[in-house]
Amino acid sequence: MIPARGYQGRRVGVLGLGRSGLAAARALAAGGAQPVCWDDAEPARAAAAAEGFELGDLTREGAAWEGLAALIVSPGIPHLHPAPHRAVEIAFARGVAVDNDVGLFFRSAATEDWAAFDSPPRIVCVTGSNGKSTTTALIAHILRRAGRKAQMGGNIGRGVLDLDPLEDGETVVLELSSYQIELARALAPDVAVFLNLSPDHLDRHAGLGGYFAAKARLFELGGPERAVIGVDQPEGRFLANRMRENEGDGAPVIAVSARRVEDAGWSVTFRKGFVAERRGGRQVAAVDLRPARALRGAHNWQNAACAYAACRALGLSPRAIEAGLMDFPGLPHRLETVGEAGGVPFVNDSKATNADAAEKALSAFERVRWIAGGVPKAGGIAPLAPLFGRVAKAYLIGQAAPEFAAQLGEVPHEICGDLETAFALAAQEARPGEAVLLAPACASFDQFRDFEARGDAFRALARAWIARHDGRLAAADEEDAR
Structure with missing residues (x-):
């Protein structure tokens, strides 16, 4: 505490x-x-x-x-x-x-003991609409993998005031929501990360402008030493421009983009599974993310690029960061690969509770057996129509099943009712190279307590299926040996 x-x-x-x-x-x-x-x-x-x-x-x-x-x-x-x-x-x-508690944290974290530390503690804060939890956990994982002491908290894991007192050389990585930032009377991160912006919590912030203004306080009030900013949206470009101090080198901004950043400053780009760092218009390092199973999809490439930039700002080498990216286990229920059997991965993305989140899950795979449904959100899965070509077959559950069936049209689908039935059919019918994907695009409350309970149920079904598959293989090998 x-x-x-x-x-x-x-x-x-x-x-x-x-x-x-x-x-x-x-x-x-x-x-x-x-x-x-x-x-x-x-x-x-x-x-x-x-x-x-x-x-x-x-x-x-x-x-x-x-x-x-x-x-x-x-x-x-x-x-x-x-x-x-x-x-x-x-x-x-x-x-x-x-x-609020975040304001109390920033007023209380530094103590007289810090004057005797060889390396004062550092504080990294991550905000944005999507990807905050993954990016926060990824930064903490990379730091620990590189031998740095690190704690993680805020909107993920432990509350900010429930963390342990900071030690010499330690880094605290905080996920902060707009709710946490907007009321804090003190904000003082060493490194602040802005990922992206999409409409959310608009009633709480009286519109998109208020929502962005709440997040921008982390940079404007906090005055971070380094600002890692996703610049593929107007809000990010505005924020980066406001934070720039010196024409030319762009300090203290590290711009993160899916496209090449054409400036003389410090930037990190992500495209087609690669993260590349540029300084002064020249590439100085690159990481191939394609072997990193927990970082599939363009949205996770952005998360990885921002985590890379934050860790570079903290002084880690590209190779040390790469090692952490490669063995990051991911977060439960967020494109979590539970295991594989017969060339078919089983992927739990129960956190995909709306069409926007399900879009990112579908985009991460070329061919899927898609388990979807639950309590429907406005618009259902109609916005996902451009991705229906990736769906080998959809297995529909819960209250949304009839609506989703109508929206799928000629895409192969079957109303299964519950998750157990849907999983059994998807696993039996999946072929090598296809993924069995739980990305419900719905809330869970018709059949489960929450999305975690739904994901836990999928994980248990997948592990049981994989164990049976491995058992059958072992029995076949034993028979061949005879």
């Missing part, structure tokens, strides 16, 4: 008692503050009370607000759009500073 600094002996409100809220309360208490906790849900309040925290109804004027120095708000609680939470409104009216 990182003790929260700056509030010793003072009362601090904590609104929202999920993972980040409880971690903030513990960090405040460890730093000598007195947390006053509230959540609109009674079970969350009970959990906080069980840890000995004071409860106070922050949605009402009263004793809970007396002497409150600040209000720490969990990311999911709105503070502006579509409307501020009642407790936030009271804080505004009373002049109480509103912050």
